[in-house]
Amino acid sequence: MKKILLACAMIMATVVAQAQTVVEDRVIDGESIRYVTERLSCEDLTALLAFVHVDVTLYEGKEGAIEISYPLAERPYINYGVENYEGKKALIIGRNGYVNIPKKTLLSEKVPIYVRVSASQLKRISGHMDTMLRIESDKFADDLVLQNGLVMAVVTESITALNSLTIRNHGTMTCHVKEWNTANVEVYNNGYLYMHGATTAKSIAFVSAKEGINDVCLDVDCDVLNVVSQGKGVLRYRGKANDVNVSARGKHCTIYTSELNW
Amino acid sequence: MKRLIILFMFCVMGMSEGFAQQHIDALLRGDLYNNKKSNTTFRMAVKRDPVTGEVIKKVSELVVRDNKALMKKFIEAFKAEQAGVDVWQEQDNGNVYDVTAIWSKPKRIYKFRISGSVMVISTQVIYKEE
Structure with a gap:
């Protein structure tokens, strides 16, 4: 009787353990690959x-x-x-x-x-x-950091971090984000960055390093906009900014602020 | 018995071609590079459908400077691939050595260039035609 009870307990333990693990086949490009979850x-x-x-x-x-x-x-x-x-x-x-x-x-x-x-x-x-x-x-x-070392794609309608949102990119980063909801945006780009959207942040700081390539277009409504670029590409800011500081040292970077109401 | 041996040989040949291609891709892993020890620069970009996230295309570039051991590994990997590619173009004018290898399914275009002590490998993998 004891052996039967012990065997039952072991079987139950196995069933419970397996319930946490699921095996399924996923078809990727016509090839079936067994995945475990x-x-x-x-x-x-x-x-x-x-x-x-x-x-x-x-x-x-x-x-x-x-x-x-x-x-x-x-x-x-x-x-x-x-x-x-x-x-x-x-x-x-x-x-x-x-x-x-x-x-x-x-x-x-x-x-x-x-x-x-x-x-x-x-x-x-x-x-x-x-x-x-x-x-x-x-x-x-309230404070969020997104960091990319090689390749990152972000897909969402909005990202909300009430106090601050920091992006550190050292590779290729594409952000399909319509709204960046935060009080402070800080971006450091040392790779390729695609970032189009709108933000209500009151303070925006954007730094593009020498290796940075930018494809950035932001609709803003901020108190302070600071942009420092040694890289390439296009940085475009539209909307409203009370205080704008731009430093462009790269020969191939185009920074548009003409569509800003200061 | 003869049929089994022939079938076994086909399986081994198929597996060896698959392993050779994976060998080039294994050498092109991003985490192995971008450090002073290897004297390399690796960049990669993946194009995705912005709505579904489906991968459409991947491009990468590896630049290797003054690293003969790594250059030799890549040369060997490309040579091993030669029999299995759909298109192979090779040019050697003494100063610059160029190789272009193309596979059809999925479409892969791998280019390899050595000029002096600098090697550049650029790849395009197209998963979905646009």
Whole structure:
């Protein structure tokens, strides 16, 4: 009888464990790839750091719910979890042996790790490979930092961080964002940045480094607009600004402020 | 038995071509570069449908300076690919060595140029024709 009860308990434990893991086939470009989905939770998540190709969706659900789907073949190499980062909780996703012992990988911009997160207090989202960021739930901490190390695409109607919104781009970043809702915008561009939209920020600071290439067009209504550019491309600001300071040292950067009412 | 051996040989050939292409892509990973030790600059851009996020095209460029070991790896990887490409163009005028390799499905255009101690590899992968 004891053995039967023990066997039943072990079977139940296996069933519960498997309930947290789902395996499914995804068809990508006609090829079927087996993905495994695992779930975890962290109620006070404040950061997301990705060191691999990811497709991230921020949605509104149970606070702290996290879902990660990755190719089953990558299972021996994938590392992810919630870690302490700068005194807060961060979801970190990486891959073993990436730097010192490169291994062949399925992961690419077409075969990413899919991440779904329901968290309303994110302060930092940082991608170091190819990051697709889909924002379905526009709820963040009062101060938000978006950081791109290689390739990042942001798709959403709006991003709201009441106090400040900082963008640090060191690669190729395309922001399909219609509204940037915040009191202060700070952008540092050392790569290629596409940023069109509108912001009600009262203070806007834009710095384009020598390697920066800009395709920026912002509708503004601000007190202070500071622009420093050593890079290339086009920076266009329209709307209203009480105080405008522009410093352009790059030969190939065009800065338009003529459509501003000062 | 003969049919099994022939079938096995076809499978091995197919797998080896697939592995060779992955070998070039494995060398083109962004996390390996942009550091002083490797003397490289790597840039990549991914064009996506702004509504669905679907990947349309990927372009990348790797510039390598004064790194003979890495140049040799890429030369070997490209040579290994030669048999499997749809189009292969090679030019060597003594000062500049140029290779263009094109695959049809999905459409990949990989260009490789060595001029002195500088190697430039540029790639385009087109997933969806616009």
